[in-house]
Every structure is written in structure tokens, then in C-alpha cells.
Amino acid sequence: xxxxxxxxxxxxxxxxxAQVTFEDIKNSPSENWxxxxxxxxxxxxSPLEQINRGTVDSLVAKWVHHIKGSNKLTxxxxxFEGIMYVSNNNEVYALDAVxxxxxxxxxxxxxxxxxxxxxxxxxxxxxxxxxxxxHLVALHRLTGGVLWDHQYxxxxxxxxxxxxxxxxxxxxxxxxxxxxxxxRGYMTAHSPSTGEELWRLWTIPGEGxxxxxxxxxxxxxGxxxxxxRCPPLPWGGAGTWMSGTYDxxxxxxxxxxxxxxxxxxxxxxxxxxxxxxxxxxIDPDTGKMKWYxxxxxxDVWDWDAQEFPILLDLPFEGKQRKxxxxxxxxxxxxxxxxTTGEFLLGTPFVDKLTWSSGLDKNGRPIxxxxxxxxxxxVEVCPTVRGAxxxxxxxxxxxxxxxxxxxxxxxxxxxxxxxEPIPKTNFAGTGxxxxxxxxxxxxxxxxxxxxxxxVWEYPMTGPTxxxxxxxxxxxxxxxxxxxxxxxxxxxxxxxxxxxxxxxxQPLYSSPIxxxxxxxQYVTIVAQTDxxxxxxxxxxxxxxxxxxxxxx
Amino acid sequence: MKPVILLPVFSLVLFAVVVRAQDEDVMPALQxxxxxxxxxxxxxxxxxxxxxxxxxxxxxxxxxxxGEGGRGPSLVxxxxxxxxxxxxxxxxxxxxxxxxxxxxxxxxxxxxxQLVAFTRSLVASAYESGVPGDAGAGETVFFRKGECSxxxxxxxxxxxxxxxxxxxxxxxxxxxxxxxxLDPNRRTSDxxxxxxxxxxxxxxxxxxxxxxxxxSIQMIDKDGKLHLLAKxxxxxxxxxxxxxxxxxxxxxxxxxxxxxxxxxxSRQAAHHLPAAPKQTGVVNR
Numbered sequence: 001x002x003x004x005x006x007x008x009x010x011x012x013x014x015x016x017x018a019q020v021t022f023e024d025i026k027n028s029p030s031e032n033w034x035x036x037x038x039x040x041x042x043x044x045x046s047p048l049e050q051i052n053r054g055t056v057d058s059l060v061a062k063w064v065h066h067i068k069g070s071n072k073l074t075x076x077x078x079x080f081e082g083i084m085y086v087s088n089n090n091e092v093y094a095l096d097a098v099x100x101x102x103x104x105x106x107x108x109x110x111x112x113x114x115x116x117x118x119x120x121x122x123x124x125x126x127x128x129x130x131x132x133x134x135h136l137v138a139l140h141r142l143t144g145g146v147l148w149d150h151q152y153x154x155x156x157x158x159x160x161x162x163x164x165x166x167x168x169x170x171x172x173x174x175x176x177x178x179x180x181x182x183x184r185g186y187m188t189a190h191s192p193s194t195g196e197e198l199w200r201l202w203t204i205p206g207e208g209x210x211x212x213x214x215x216x217x218x219x220x221x222g223x224x225x226x227x228x229r230c231p232p233l234p235w236g237g238a239g240t241w242m243s244g245t246y247d248x249x250x251x252x253x254x255x256x257x258x259x260x261x262x263x264x265x266x267x268x269x270x271x272x273x274x275x276x277x278x279x280x281x282i283d284p285d286t287g288k289m290k291w292y293x294x295x296x297x298x299d300v301w302d303w304d305a306q307e308f309p310i311l312l313d314l315p316f317e318g319k320q321r322k323x324x325x326x327x328x329x330x331x332x333x334x335x336x337x338x339t340t341g342e343f344l345l346g347t348p349f350v351d352k353l354t355w356s357s358g359l360d361k362n363g364r365p366i367x368x369x370x371x372x373x374x375x376x377x378v379e380v381c382p383t384v385r386g387a388x389x390x391x392x393x394x395x396x397x398x399x400x401x402x403x404x405x406x407x408x409x410x411x412x413x414x415x416x417x418x419e420p421i422p423k424t425n426f427a428g429t430g431x432x433x434x435x436x437x438x439x440x441x442x443x444x445x446x447x448x449x450x451x452x453x454v455w456e457y458p459m460t461g462p463t464x465x466x467x468x469x470x471x472x473x474x475x476x477x478x479x480x481x482x483x484x485x486x487x488x489x490x491x492x493x494x495x496x497x498x499x500x501x502x503x504q505p506l507y508s509s510p511i512x513x514x515x516x517x518x519q520y521v522t523i524v525a526q527t528d529x530x531x532x533x534x535x536x537x538x539x540x541x542x543x544x545x546x547x548x549x550x
Numbered sequence: 551m552k553p554v555i556l557l558p559v560f561s562l563v564l565f566a567v568v569v570r571a572q573d574e575d576v577m578p579a580l581q582x583x584x585x586x587x588x589x590x591x592x593x594x595x596x597x598x599x600x601x602x603x604x605x606x607x608x609x610x611x612x613x614x615x616x617g618e619g620g621r622g623p624s625l626v627x628x629x630x631x632x633x634x635x636x637x638x639x640x641x642x643x644x645x646x647x648x649x650x651x652x653x654x655x656x657x658x659x660x661x662x663x664q665l666v667a668f669t670r671s672l673v674a675s676a677y678e679s680g681v682p683g684d685a686g687a688g689e690t691v692f693f694r695k696g697e698c699s700x701x702x703x704x705x706x707x708x709x710x711x712x713x714x715x716x717x718x719x720x721x722x723x724x725x726x727x728x729x730x731x732l733d734p735n736r737r738t739s740d741x742x743x744x745x746x747x748x749x750x751x752x753x754x755x756x757x758x759x760x761x762x763x764x765x766s767i768q769m770i771d772k773d774g775k776l777h778l779l780a781k782x783x784x785x786x787x788x789x790x791x792x793x794x795x796x797x798x799x800x801x802x803x804x805x806x807x808x809x810x811x812x813x814x815x816s817r818q819a820a821h822h823l824p825a826a827p828k829q830t831g832v833v834n835r
Contacts, residue, residue: 082778096778099766103776104741109632109720137820140706142774145714147706149820539782541765547787 020080020122020141022169026248031514033079036119036164037392038470038511040246041311044394045471046512050519051534052474056488056498058535062520063100065529067093072507073524074466075119076164076392078127079513084522085141086529087117090131094144097522098515100531104144108137113160116507118243118390121165121172123192128172134161136174136190150195152176158183158235158423164243168253168284171198175240179258179276179304182422185238187255189287199287203238203257203275211274235422236269237261238276242306242390247322250339252290253282254311254324258304262420264373264413264430265300272297277305279326281341291341296330297364300372301355301413302384302431303329308393310402316344316449325448327393327404329386332359333451347451349388349444352381352408373415373429381410383439384431392468392509394477396491401445401454403469403477403491409439439463441482445494455494459483467523468509478521480506486523486530502530588636591663592670601668604661612651617672622651629721631673639666676727676816677719683806683813691811696803698811701772701794704818710774711758711794713742719818727815732808734795744794745769747777748785755779759789 020034028034029046038044051059067073070088077086084097090111094103113132121128126138126147134153139146152174153159158181166173171189179185185203190196205211215236237260244255257280260266260273277296280289296303305328312323316335324338331353335345343363356365371380391405411431433439441459446452461482469479476497477489484505488498504526512521522531591597606615612622625631631639644662646654655662692698699708702715718727729736745759747767757771767787769777781787799808 083776096761096766096768098778099763099768099780101761101763101766101768103760103768103770103778107629107633109629109717112635140703140714142770142776143703143710143714145703145706146716146820541780541782542784543764547781547784 019124033511033513036076036243042245042308045396047473048514048519049474059532060535062531062533065100070527074116074507076508078122082515085120085127087120087129089114089117092129106139106144115160116162118162119164121167123167128165130161132160134159148195152188163241166243168246177239177241179237179239182235182261185240187240201287204236214271214274245309245311253284254309255280256305259299259302263302265415266298279309293341295328307388314449327388331382331387350408354381373413377412377414379410379412379434383409383411394469394471396471399491402448404444406442406444457494465506467506470510478510591667597664597667598671601664605668626672675720676722676724677819679724681724681813681816683809685814685817688810688814691807710770717820719816732800734793734797744790747787750783750785
């Protein structure tokens with residue numbers, strides 16, 4: 001029935017141009033790149049192989065598109081039929097993916113907030129993006145004209161929005177940011193034709209709902225009876241800003257949640273603080289939670305679980321299983337059964353991990369005493385940015401390896417007993433780099449069902465980057481390093497094959513696509529979009545006037 | 551004599567009005583009672599008039615007497631001014647825009663607010679100008695008699711060749727809407743020039759050039775198909791001198807019908823609207 005509705009609104013637009021269908025998205029990546037994660041499983045492995053181990057040494061810059069006024073581009077572009085859609089805060093550009101020239105530009109006027117934006121979603125004849133002040137906006141993908149504008153969260157309640165919308169069947173899924181300011185997290189699904197909210201899933205439970213007992217006692221402190229009752233919390237964190245993954249066969253959406261609030265002081269929230277730092281399995285038609293897995297119960301180090309939950313179908317201990325894996329910010333690599341949520345394996349993917357001595361049979365961390373933040377500050381590993389973060393991993397089915405961006409490092413975590421005030425971004429102080437630290441980024445190739453390290457590629461740099469990876473059938477892993485380079489490695493051995501100095505910091509992950517039989521690699525840097533392709537000798541171009549009127 | 555002496559000194563006036571987020575640290579201490587201050591000046595005809603006089607003395611050299619731009623950027627085209635708040639606009643004038651040719655103008659706050667009020671009046675959107683007319687009747691003309699929707703789209707309804715008008719009310723002044731409607735050939739509209747090309751394999755394509763350089767052209771045709779072409783693949787390219795926008799609406803439509811269409815267009819906005827249009831001192835018709 002719902003697919004019928006989708007067909008109706010696409011046909012209703014009466015246009016002759018190609019529509020982006022659910023099937024197209026299920027087949028991404030191909031020539032096109034149609035999701036923030038590349039594909040619904042977030043494997044980020046492209047079948048394109050024109051750029052490969054033998055040709056990558058001829059990779060050259062094709063074009064650069066400067067985004068005027070940008071400060072920190074964080075978006076991952078989408079590409080459909082030769083048009084690239086890239087976002088900045090409160091604006092979207094459609095670019096000719098071959099030349100980098102602008103086809104259209106849309107700027108949302110009147111937005112006072114200016115936060116980062118992670119990218120657009122695409123379905124039918126429209127492109128979807130969120131504004132910093134949490135409007136979900138549908139634009140015509142060929143003209144940039146507004147089709148509808150629906151506000152789904154209110155900044156007055158502490159929310160802001162950065163998420164790249166995810167189309168699933170005939171709905172658009174989005175989440176909220178603001179977990180460091182004491183929001184009550186949630187995610188919503190919307191009609192692509194009208195923006196109407198179809199369902200809402202709160203990531204902090206309401207009064208009497210399962211999980212509410214993990215937030216006792218309540219605020220404010222000292223209120224009569226506050227030690228014994230557990231009312232619903234109007235705050236708690238659990239942001240939902242990371243685009244999730246989806247299994248079309250199981251028809252399950254996988255979405256991750258952020259930290260509890262206050263970030264570094266847990267004294268007012270004893271308990272596990274559900275559903276923070278968790279992976280949620282969700283029915284995409286109703287928004288009902290099927291199961292959850294919490295990685296860091298009662299987190300006091302700001303270790304959001306908002307790293308890609310990657311879906312893999314692999315033999316595990318001799319039996320073919322549907323898995324979901326994640327290299328979590330807390331330093332452990334997890335393997336779960338994605339049908340049931342059963343914990344199968346957890347093992348450190350960093351050497352620097354000092355807060356926990358291991359995971360129990362259910363995947364619950366075994367805490368090491370004295371690692372909770374205190375007034376004087378305590379050094380704990382990983383860092384507050386985590387052992388990994390939203391930097392995209394990728395998986396190559398040919399090598400069987402998972403490529404993960406890893407930060408080996410520690411921070412000094414300091415807490416506070418000041419009364420937290422929701423929506424004021426009071427986080428109970430925080431984490432900062434210890435003097436003379438030797439933090440360092442790596443690309444690590446992991447065996448995905450064991451977490452075993454197969455190779456690693458160390459990086460130089462200031463440990464300030466946020467860029468991820470893309471894998472290709474050409475036997476390559478592209479990533480941006482901590483010294484502003486786009487780099488290509490041999491996917492099998494980790495050997496360096498190519499690099500290019502982009503000259504600016506990176507907060508996004510590369511993609512690859514093809515137009516007219518030619519493969520390209522694109523990465524969004526701090527203020528510019530860079531695109532690369534194989535070298536071609538220049539051909540003569542007729543000048544203005546030779547073709548007719550200028 | 552004093553203004554004459556000062557004129558060369560202030561010839562670099564108001565070069566760039568966009569203040570980005572990171573520039574907030576240079577903002578003067580004007581946050582106190584800012585809402586009350588804005589309300590006093592912005593939209594106030596007396597302040598606008600005073601600002602106009604000051605503008606003509608110190609700003610027009612770079613931004614042009616009517617704000618259309620010259621050595622400095624246009625204040626009335628695009629969304630350069632619209633997308634910044636009054637407070638940021640104030641800071642751009644009083645503190646300048648670091649890293650650009652726009653110097654600081656440390657006038658008293660009152661004078662700067664007058665300049666802000668005048669600049670705002672230059673870009674007062676058709677929506678907030680309270681354009682008179684029967685918007686419902688204008689909508690009917692737009693979609694039927696006027697056949698505007700053959701080329702223009704509003705909320706997904708209409709054609710591809712003209713600018714999408716879904717937010718036309720907040721991105722245009724009433725003067726801009728009127729000129730585009732009744733005198734479309736007066737001003738070239740970047741991104742909407744009519745064009746016909748012939749490819750090296752003898753295919754002719756007509757449409758609108760959304761972008762054009764020596765090396766490539768990005769066109770959209772009447773069916774909404776995008777053609778992303780390299781110039782080396784073209785045999786010829788032709789830009790007709792006249793816009794495809796009809797230039798006879800003043801004859802085809804009555805004065806009331808024209809006004810009704812303008813009223814309809816002035817109300818086109820998708821988001822972030824004030825509760826009611828505010829009068830800004832501009833002449834509506």
C-alpha cells in the first residue's frame with residue numbers, strides 16, 4: 001500500500017525526467033552514490049574499478065568547487081545521473097559532477113543558527129536536507145525549488161539539526177542533535193510528498209515506559225521524594241544525528257544514539273541511562289523499537305555510539321549469519337546478530353583502552369575503578385573524540401577486510417558537581433588533551449568477524465581530522481589523512497599507492513561515482529569540493545564566438 | 551565642506567556586508583537591548599530617510615547610488631543582505647568586515663542603525679512590504695490566463711524554464727518582481743538565459759542556460775531534462791537577445807490583474823515568516 005502511495009506522488013509530479021527510486025537506492029553505490037553511507041549496509045564499497053591498483057598513479061585533479069562562506073564543510077555528497085548534491089549549513093548546491101559548475105543553489109533564509117550539515121537525501125524528484133534550526137526541506141532535484149518545508153524540532157528546546165536524511169521505502173528518516181545540551185533525543189519519519197510526520201521514536205523513555213527506571217533519581221536534587229521516584233526526564237541526551245543503516249530483507253532500520261547528559265557527571269543519573277550510546281533496531285513503518293544494544297551504559301566520557309552500524313552477511317564461528325558490526329567510540333569493536341541483537345563478540349580495536357578490562361558474556365563493559373571523571377581530572381583512554389567517530393569505515397568483500405579510522409589516544413577527563421541546567425550546554429567540564437600526549441590516527445584493516453588486525457597505516461598530523469574511507473572494486477581504499485591529504489592504499493596490503501595534498505582540514509569522507517563511463521573520486525574538504533579522475537590529454541575547445549553568440 | 555573632505559576617505563564604504571559566524575568576536579558591544587534598538591530604527595521611515603542621506607554620502611561610491619553594486623557588491627541582488635541579521639549588519643558597518651575591503655565606520659550607534667534601516671529598506675522583501683491586491687485572483691491568473699506556470703514552478707507545480715517562484719515573495723523586492731513581470735528584457739537574469747545549441751552529432755537542444763563557461767554549459771529544457779555539455783562537443787550555440795519571458799503582460803492583463811499577480815507572488819514564502827507583514831516605508835506600487 002505504501003509503495004503505491006510512493007508511485008502516486010512520483011507520477012503526480014508529471015515530469016519526464018528520471019526519478020530516483022527505492023530500487024536505485026538499494027543498488028547504490030553504482031555509477032551513482034545515493035546515500036550518506038553509500039549503501040543501506042554502510043559498507044561503502046563501490047563496484048567501480050576503472051581507477052584501480054594499476055591506474056591510480058594517473059589520478060589527477062579534475063575540478064574544485066569552492067563553497068562561498070563555508071567554514072567547516074562536513075557533508076558527504078550524493079550523485080545521481082551526473083549531478084552532485086552537496087550541502088553546507090542551511091544551503092544546498094547541485095553541481096555538474098563532470099565539470100564542478102553550479103546547476104542550482106538553494107539557501108534557506110532567516111535561519112539564525114549556523115551548525116554543520118552532514119548531507120542531503122534523495123528520492124523521487126526531490127532532494128531533502130535539514131536546516132540548522134531543524135526544518136526538513138524538500139527541494140526539486142532539477143531546479144532547487146522548494147516543494148515543502150516542515151519543522152520537526154524546536155531549537156528553543158535545545159535541539160539543532162545536522163543529519164543527512166535517509167529515505168527508506170516511502171519515508172524520510174531524520175534525527176536531532178543537541179545531546180551535549182540536555183535535549184530529550186528522538187527521531188522521526190516523514191512523508192516525502194508532504195513532510196508530514198509519520199512516526200516519532202523517543203530515545204529517552206517517557207514516564208513508566210521501559211527504560212525509565214534507568215534514570216533514577218530525578219532532578220532537581222533535594223526535591224522531596226526525589227530519591228525514591230523516577231518520573232520521566234525532560235532531558236537526557238541520546239541525540240540521533242548519525243544516519244542509520246537499513247536491511248531491506250529484514251525490513252529493519254538500524255539507528256545509533258548519542259551520549260547521556262550531563263556528559264561527564266553521572267551523579268544525577270545513576271543507572272544505565274537508556275537508550276543512550278545504543279544501537280536501536282526499528283520497524284521503519286511504525287517506528288517501534290524491536291531491540292536495542294547499549295555499548296556504554298552510564299557513560300561519563302561522552303562516547304556516543306554514533307559510528308556507522310555496518311551490516312555484513314558473513315560466516316561467524318562456522319555459521320552464516322546476518323551481522324551488524326561497529327567500531328565504537330569507547331574502543332571496542334562489536335559484532336552482533338542483527339536479527340536478534342544478540343552480542344556475539346567484542347574486542348578492543350585500539351591499544352589505548354584503560355576504562356574497562358573487557359566485556360562480559362552479554363557485551364557489558366567491566367569497569368576499571370578510578371576511571372570516572374573527577375574534580376581533579378583523570379587520564380583515560382580513548383579520548384573524548386573516541387577511538388573512532390563518524391569517520392566512515394568501509395568493507396571490501398574481495399579482501400574480506402573492514403577498514404576503520406582509529407585514534408589511539410587519551411584525554412584528561414574532569415567532572416563537576418555543579419547542578420546541571422538543561423539546554424545551557426553545561427556538560428560538567430570535559431576532556432582535554434594531556435600534556436605531551438602522543439595521540440595518533442591510523443587506518444586499520446580488521447578481520448570483521450574476529451576484530452583481528454591484518455594491517456595498519458599510521459598517519460602523521462595534529463590528530464584533528466574527522467575524515468573516513470571508501471573502498472572500491474579496483475582494489476583501493478581511499479581516505480583523507482590527518483595531514484590534509486587524500487590517499488589511496490592497496491586494499492589488500494595497506495601499501496601506499498597515491499596521495500594529493502588538499503591543503504585544508506577534512507571533516508568528511510570520500511565517495512566515488514561514474515559519469516559517461518568515467519570514474520571519479522570526490523572529497524569535501526574544509527571549504528571546497530575536490531574531484532579527481534584519470535589523466536586525459538586536453539582536447540581543443542572552441543572559444544566564445546567560434547560557436548556563435550557568446 | 552566637511553562631507554566633501556571626508557568623501558575620498560570613505561570611498562571604500564560597505565564593501566561586504568556578510569559577517570560570518572566567526573566574526574562575531576569583533577562585534578561591538580551592541581547586544582544589550584538589541585531588539586528594542588532594531589525596532590526603533592528598522593522599518594522607521596524617519597530613520598530610513600536619515601540613513602539614505604548618510605548612505606549617499608559615504609556608501610554609494612562603492613555600492614552604487616541605488617545599492618546595485620559597483621566597486622563593491624550589490625546590496626539588493628541575491629540574498630547577501632537578507633541572510634544576515636540586523637545586528638550582524640550593524641557590526642559589518644561599524645566594525646567592518648575583517649579580511650575584505652570593507653573598512654570599519656565607527657559612527658555613533660544611531661548613525662549606524664540609520665544605515666542599517668536604509669539598507670534593509672533597499673531589500674525589503676515583497677512579502678514584508680504588504681503588497682495590496684487580491685492574491686487569490688492573482689493565483690488564478692498565474693496558473694490560467696497568464697500561463698505563467700508553463701515556465702515557472704511553485705511548490706512543484708509548473709514548468710522548468712523560468713525561475714522557481716516558491717519563495718519569490720521573500721527573495722525579491724516588489725520593484726524587482728514588477729520589473730521582471732512587466733519589463734523582462736531590461737535586465738539579464740543569470741542562470742535563466744534562453745539558449746539553443748547544436749551538438750557535434752547534429753542534435754539541437756533548446757532550453758535555459760543555468761550556467762555557462764568557455765568549457766561547459768549546463769542547460770535545462772522545457773521537459774525538465776538537464777543537459778550537461780562540454781563545449782568541445784558542440785557545433786554551435788545561440789543565445790537569443792530576448793528573454794523567453796513574454797514582454798507584453800502590461801497589454802495582455804488589466805492593471806488589476808497585474809497587481810493581483812504581484813500580490814500573489816509577494817506572498818510566496820515557504821518558511822520563517824513573521825506573523826504579519828511589517829511596513830518598511832517602501833512604496834508598493
